[in-house]
Amino acid sequence: MEHSLYIFDLGNVIIDQVDIIPAVCARLDTDCEVFVTYYQAQLDRLMTGTLSVQDFWNGCQRACGLSVTEDLLHACFHPVVNHQMVQLLGDLRAAGHRVVCGTNTCESHYSHIIESGMTGWFDAVYASHLMGLAKPDRRFFEYILEREGAAAHEVFFTDDLQEHVSSAQALGIDAVRFEGYGSVIGLLPRV
Numbered sequence: 001m002e003h004s005l006y007i008f009d010l011g012n013v014i015i016d017q018v019d020i021i022p023a024v025c026a027r028l029d030t031d032c033e034v035f036v037t038y039y040q041a042q043l044d045r046l047m048t049g050t051l052s053v054q055d056f057w058n059g060c061q062r063a064c065g066l067s068v069t070e071d072l073l074h075a076c077f078h079p080v081v082n083h084q085m086v087q088l089l090g091d092l093r094a095a096g097h098r099v100v101c102g103t104n105t106c107e108s109h110y111s112h113i114i115e116s117g118m119t120g121w122f123d124a125v126y127a128s129h130l131m132g133l134a135k136p137d138r139r140f141f142e143y144i145l146e147r148e149g150a151a152a153h154e155v156f157f158t159d160d161l162q163e164h165v166s167s168a169q170a171l172g173i174d175a176v177r178f179e180g181y182g183s184v185i186g187l188l189p190r191v
Helices: 021-028 032-047 053-064 083-094 107-115 138-148 162-170
Strands: 005-008 099-103 124-127 155-159 174-177
Touching: 005 083, 021 032, 032 053, 083 099, 099 138, 124 138, 138 162, 155 162, 162 174
Parallel strands: 005 099, 005 155, 099 124, 155 174
Antiparallel strands: none
16 A cells, blocks of 8 residues: 655664663663663653753753763764665655654764664664654654644554554554564565
């Protein structure tokens, strides 16, 4: 089935190895549990842009008793490109399809994404921290649909997290959980 809009998640779909926690803990030389507890408690605020990176690290220093001299969310973010998926994005776009990214991200990771040229793989990038909305909130998808002028039933979406897929499906979006290239290629138009 052809759609008017194709939305792809970024982390664990187009890029892999996005978990920064082990690298941050190694750099902080601390008990990972203390940092992870703080990080998880602040993650939604980071992803929706209601907590700045500076405020995140200031709070981390207070809450965890750590000394942090650089933005480790940026310094420890070293994703690996899934070239097969990048080729698929390019093929879809070359065939005239509108391809956008809908990603939960924070300012630190997004700056890396821009610096690495990853935004060029898409016709548009919808980043949660800039939108003030994060998946699985249905308003995340409604925001994209409105900006793109697309009806839900005309849209294909894939993400590695089932709760995000289920939220999109509840709106009528043709959504599938990403479990590798093979999980989506048969659902997309031949290009």
